[in-house]
Amino acid sequence: MSAFTPAELMAVTMARLLDTSRHVAVGALSPLPATAALLAQALRPALRVTILGSRRHLAFTDGGRELFDCAAQGRIDTFFLSGVQIDGDANINLVATGDYAQPTKRFPGSFGSAYLYSLVKTVILFKPEHTPRVLVPRVDFISAAGVSPPHEYRPGGPRHLVTGLALFDFIDRRFVLRSVHPGHTADEVARATGFEYAADAVTETPAPSAEELAALRGPVRSDVAETYPRFAAKSFGV
């Protein structure tokens, strides 16, 4: 068992970050996080998984507000966020590039990020594209801030960033390169990253195990397809 797709490696890497989570929630437009959460649950059934847009994995009965009320109470341990830009302070931009009032390119909007980034204890950032265009020195618009002044109420925040090339941790208000995905190098990561980060004791991201791949390509794939049929059809198996 050696070959795997880039999406499978990212999903496995994200799933492993859920090892101490009791309840992980997945927001809109998040097929990779949904895959990671369902994989983690397949391997550890005690993990509670909430997936917006799913019927099977959405146990809320109080409307759209309930996810956010749960988050503010600390009932969700882990959430995933992404951005069209992410910077070295872990700020994320989901709104627009260029000037806000006259954008170069407009994107959907901030969704729940401005709120959940502060309130969910562990936020895992994910972004398949790892280029200087995406990982920038400073985002053009802060949908959600990576760090806050000490007096602000902030029980949660960014803890990890998983890209198509590497895994970073976010420690003491900066990114630290933890591992580089198989087939890529630390130099390649450095060239592709537009912000400063720390790096020591960098390892290679472990490849998916036989057990992880079997779960991914079996029950997890069909489970993901309930919410993300197009993603599930193209992202698994080699």
Place this chain on the structure above:
Amino acid sequence: MTRFVPTLADFAAALADGSHVAIPPDYSGVALAATRALIARKARGLRLVAVPQAGLQADILIGAGCVAAIETAGNNLGEWGLAPRYTDAIQRNELRILDATCPALHAGLQAAEKGIPFIPLRGILGSDLLRIRPDWRVIDNPYGEHDPIVLIPAIRPDVALFHAPCADRDGNVFVGVRRELMTMAHAAARTLVTIETIHEGRLLDDPALAAGTLPALYVDTLCVAPGGMHPLPFGNDRGDDAAVAAYVQAAQSRAGFDAWLAAWLAEAA
């Protein structure tokens, strides 16, 4: 008194130009057949508020020139990607956008439900949303110390517009577990609902159904419109993926959208 109207044209006439209109997300109860009737009657100057994110309905209304402004946490067509008429209109400065975040929209409506002027909400601090939303204020928590907290003003739409499975003849509307529809209706001055079918019997007599029922006291206008959410999924109907795909492809260009819209309007005529 709740009023049943016989046609979607009558229904669309009940929603005035310039109205502030709350609409649900694509996974809830989107009144798309009514949207087509609004476009057919050339509705103009609508100010949409998405609860909390917009999708196909807003994109079509924007493309058709019905929308002056939209308040939303995002607009996107699920796995189909960017909402083409929405992003294009913002890039061309043809649409006033009030960027928001999901919980702020839910909370603003909850404030309106309670008849209070604003509601505090955690998070958001540090976001540029506070820079572009001067109506969202930050105060020091009066019950704490040196604890900044955001205030969201109440959102009181003129109209809540949505599609639901059924209503009884008294005008009580079954929304089931889609409770954001109830919040919208509680917050709005008037509520306009299209339904799949009439429920013969009284929804409030059965506790199981009553738990998911919006009482008629909130409901202004009803119209029976089977398949009123097509092509989006609704209940056990999985929706029409090919139709959404055809829209997304056509709407990438202005001309493509116009051709799509002409055909869509003709389908109903």
